[in-house]
Amino acid sequence: MKTIKMIFFDMDGCLIDSEIVYVHSWFELFQEMNIPIELDEIMNWRGKNNRLINDRINEFVGNMEETLNLRKIRDDRFYVKLYHNEVVLKPHALDILNYLDSKNIPYALVTSTIKEKASKVLTHFNLFHRFKFIYFGDDVVDSKPNPEIYLKAVNQSGFNKSEILVFEDSKNGIEACNNAGLDVV
Known part of the structure; x- marks a missing residue:
């Protein structure tokens, strides 16, 4: 041994225990914005860096500035959940x-x-x-x-x-x- x-x-x-909060924050945001990225795809983003994820989102959005704005919204939502102890x-x-x-x-x-x-x-x-x-x-x-x-x-x-x-x-x-x-x- x-x-x-x-x-x-x-x-x-x-x-x-943050992965599910990240995933659901993305999914909820995409639904609100009518961006057709499925939950299964978002689940596959786990372990990838922001650059790769941003590139994928940008394929749907077509504007990196808007993509980065979406990330900021998602991050802000995540931090609210973190500080409200939804992330543990x-x-x-x-x-x-x-x-x-x-x-x-x-x-x-x-x-x-x-x-x-x-x-x-x-x-x-x-x-x-x-x-x-x-x-x-x-x-x-x-x-x-x-x-x-x-x-x-x-x-x-x-x-x-x-x-x-x-x-x-x-x-x-x-x-x-x-x-x-x-x-x-």
Whole structure:
């Protein structure tokens, strides 16, 4: 049995129960604006960065300024839900982090979410200080399923890939881990 010396966590969907709030915020907005993007497609955006999602929305809207305005509206709605406690920590997330702390196992956050947005969420839940390091979606050029973000995290960790375990929830995130040669649950 191999020894795990480092843990990487995705944020949305693994530590924070936010994915469904993001998805429904988009879907409700698209319905209000009569933009024909289906719920199934929005579900597949999980783990992708803003640039890729914006490009897809822009295919329907045809105007990047309007696309960015829609994103701002969606983000504002998300933050209202966050501050009204509709976005919560995943069950036992703090227990897991506390356990890892008790065993002196370092952990990092590796998320497709951009720093500005993730920082608000991490601050809200008082998690920012807990991670050895954090990689955000805007720290890389290519989003998950591209392994770039995980390869950078491996390099910064100082551990071999075989000593790292990743917690991911999205298809794109799992594929990124597989593409990086990392064990993922």
